[in-house]
Amino acid sequence: MALKEKTNSETCGVTACMKVLDGKWKPIILFNISKGANRFTKLLVAVEGINRQMLSKQLKQLEKSGILERTTFAEIPPRVEYAITPLGKTLLPVVLAMKRWGDKQTGANKVKTPPKDKFLQQAQLFD
Amino acid sequence: MALKEKTNSETCGVTACMKVLDGKWKPIILFNISKGANRFTKLLVAVEGINRQMLSKQLKQLEKSGILERTTFAEIPPRVEYAITPLGKTLLPVVLAMKRWGDKQTGANKVKTPPKDKFLQQAQLFD
DNA sequence: CGGTATCCTCAAAGATACTG
DNA sequence: CAGTATCTTTGAGGATACCG
Numbered sequence: 001m002a003l004k005e006k007t008n009s010e011t012c013g014v015t016a017c018m019k020v021l022d023g024k025w026k027p028i029i030l031f032n033i034s035k036g037a038n039r040f041t042k043l044l045v046a047v048e049g050i051n052r053q054m055l056s057k058q059l060k061q062l063e064k065s066g067i068l069e070r071t072t073f074a075e076i077p078p079r080v081e082y083a084i085t086p087l088g089k090t091l092l093p094v095v096l097a098m099k100r101w102g103d104k105q106t107g108a109n110k111v112k113t114p115p116k117d118k119f120l121q122q123a124q125l126f127d
Numbered sequence: 128m129a130l131k132e133k134t135n136s137e138t139c140g141v142t143a144c145m146k147v148l149d150g151k152w153k154p155i156i157l158f159n160i161s162k163g164a165n166r167f168t169k170l171l172v173a174v175e176g177i178n179r180q181m182l183s184k185q186l187k188q189l190e191k192s193g194i195l196e197r198t199t200f201a202e203i204p205p206r207v208e209y210a211i212t213p214l215g216k217t218l219l220p221v222v223l224a225m226k227r228w229g230d231k232q233t234g235a236n237k238v239k240t241p242p243k244d245k246f247l248q249q250a251q252l253f254d
Numbered sequence: 255c256g257g258t259a260t261c262c263t264c265a266a267a268g269a270t271a272c273t274g
Numbered sequence: 275c276a277g278t279a280t281c282t283t284t285g286a287g288g289a290t291a292c293c294g
Contacts, residue, residue: 013229014155014222021225023266024149028141040276054267056277077275078274090231094224095141098148101221102140150286167256181287183257204255205294 017094020065025050025058027095030067030084034092038081067091144221147192152177152185154222157194157211161219165208194218 021027028047037046043055050058059082062068067088073079084092148154155174164173170182177185186209189195194215200206211219229235 012155012158013226013231013233013235014158016229016233017225018151018154018229024145025267027145028139031139031141044276051268052277053269053279057266072276075275078277080276091228094221094228097221097224098144099140101218102143102145104140104217106140106143152287171256178288179257180259180289184286199256202255205257207256 017091020067020091021094022061023058025054026062027098029055029058029062030088030091031095031099033068033082033084034095038083040080040082043082062088144218147194147218148221149188150185152181153189154225156182156185156189157215157218158222158226160195160209160211161222165210167207167209170209189215 021030025047029043029050032043032046035046037043040055040059043059044050044052047055059068059070063070066085069083069085071081071083073081148157152174156170156177159170159173162173164170167182167186170186171177171179174182186195186197190197193212196210196212198208198210200208
């Protein structure tokens, strides 16, 4: 969605954040990686509705922003793993806040997600 | 963006939240209303870079989603006020999380203003 | 003051096919 | 397995003008 730079675009931190999370997919991708979907094909399945080249593009953008790190293993078959960088981890509270909101509205996950994701827990800003 | 519905799109709450905050402007609009910019022209100024019909469109979408409430006062000159609904207030933690992240990355509130879009580079912000 | 009504552009999103 | 390469579509975002 364009988010082009404007000389005044750093007026508010919200805009800066929007810039990094720009688009339809990045938050949900980030969320899924944080849940352990750290490989391309895993993400392709986990992020329902996305396709290869869209996933590829989003991952690249996240990499470029310093949110993700990509590691290639020269094996046969080739293996690539994605990891959330320290900077990326600082973004998880935002993603988590989104998830909690969405879950609440849809009435999803009454049973609350199994606490596999340790570093997500720091997400409460204020109730 | 598009965020069209898919039968599986409610897989995760994150998606539901993205749907409501869809686009470039909604979080920053919401933030500004929460800060007291509750009128059209105020928002036009506060949300730098936006124009009339874009603001109008975004406000309508937020209204339709139940995030905002619009009140018209039949005066001369006409007055319209926007308020965040209870549902909308539950969204503020998300917006706030965004703002806090963005402020941190840009070093806002610390006089350190314009490294343009270079805030992406500083990967290590915390030890 | 607080909007609409048009029209246009360009990049995001998607479909399809191919590759190291 | 993990992508690229193209091409097409779609609609968000923007410019300009007008209105109750």
